Amino acid sequence: MKEELSHTESLKIINEMIAEAKNNYEQSGSFYFLLWGWVVMIANLGHFILDKYTSFEYPFIFWLLTIPAGIAAAWYGSKQDKEAQTKTHLSRLYGEVWAALGVCLLLSLIFMSKINYNHSAVILMLAGVGTYLSGRMLKFKPLIFGAIALWVAAVVCFNLPMTDQYLVGALGILAGYLIPGYLLKSAGK
Template sequence: MKEELSHTESLKIINEMISAAKNNYEQSGSFYFLLWGWVVMTANLGHYILEKFTSFEYPFIFWTLTLPAAIVAAWYGSRQKSKTNIKTHFSRLYGEVWVAMGICMVLSLLFMSKINFNHSAIIMMLAGAGTYLSGQMLKFRPLILGAFALWLAAIICFSLPMTDQYLVGAIGILAGYLIPGYLLKSAEK
């Protein structure tokens, strides 16, 4: 025999599932902000230093750090997914926000010559959008403020020569990913 739930009981179950899914991301969300924050900040600074102060022919070499970072992120994500018993619309949507942002970032890199090499500004805008949505979904104000730091970095990048955009990008990632990431990690405990 099938039991029918009251409206209140249904809402309670839905809220519990959303809280559980949110908790899963709050418990592991800092990992991604810290991983990508350190990798992207290092790549930005490395590229900036090599291009500005040396005659090294391949200053973009630091960006190869993103390849092992993507592997680590995928491995960590699959490990977390297998540990999670609750699959909700919220948990799926949270991950898909970043999949969409990542695809847009890769596309901006593939067509950077078509966008007048303002890819740093566009990537900062996209990172800001993903960070803002994450902050809203987790109701975590430091991520929301981090998004505004990334958007400010994007605005500044649009008015700078390409080389200097890497320095601004590093500062934007520090303010937009790393500081909120460490605050989120602290809140996870």
Template sequence: MSNKELSKDESLALITNMIGQAKHNVAKGGSFYFLLWGWVVMIANIGHYLIAKYDWLDYPYIVWILTIPAGIISMVHGAKRSKEAKVKSHLDRLYSQIWMAVFVGVLIILFFMSDINYNANAIILVFAGIGTFISGQALRFSPLIMGGVALWVASIIAFNLPPLDQYLVGAAGILAGYLIPGYLLRKAEK
């Protein structure tokens, strides 16, 4: 390998290429997570609402057990993608850390749900909106940016409703914030 210094143009081209590769790594397959979590969370929200509303089971939150296999699938998929990535950049690491921060924030909220009178859904929508909005900005993908905004609007609506009704708003927010942008991102990936 040569130790030759790069010109300004060569350096700029190298940096631009690395940023482009990092964006490609983040974007390629990114729809998988939005679609997986969108469907799981939307089904769980609707399921929780229906089970509680019609008193089908004593523990309507049991439907959220769906998130456990989704978490495992996400981790396996992420590990596989990480191995396949040609270049691992600062943007790749930052993107995954943003979603890790969202996940930790959601876990904290769930742990203290009784302290917030079980109004967790409205707060979780705020965190989901943050992750989605930043993802959209990182990818420069407007549907994800708008998805983040849709999740924030759903959060505002949910804050003004009883906890049970928040599940319906949560489902609608996830549809607008994760699923629609997720399918548009999948189309853009092809």
């Protein structure tokens, strides 16, 4: 004999699945915001200091930190996917948003000469989009405020010499990724 769920039971199961998927992405979300926040802030500051205050020929050397960070993020994401008990449309969408933005970030770096080396401003704008959408999907206001901070930093970067954009980029990442990332982590999300 086939058992049928009542309307209330069905809604309860659906709500539990959505809450579990949301919790999975809130927990992993803080990891990504903190990982990339620290890596990008350190790379921006290192690049700024070397470019502004030394004659070192390769101030972009700090950006090599993104390679092990990318490997760590991929490993962590793979591990999270395997451990996730529930995969919902929301959880897939969250990952797809950041994957699409990652492609855009990469393209802006490849073609930075075509955008007059204003890649910092473009990257901050794109990071703001991902942060804003994450904040809306997770219903977490600090991420939305973080996105606004990233967009403000992007506007400032468009109006500064390239070297100074790295300092503003570091401040934007602090306000847009690290502060919301730690708030997300402390909220148990």
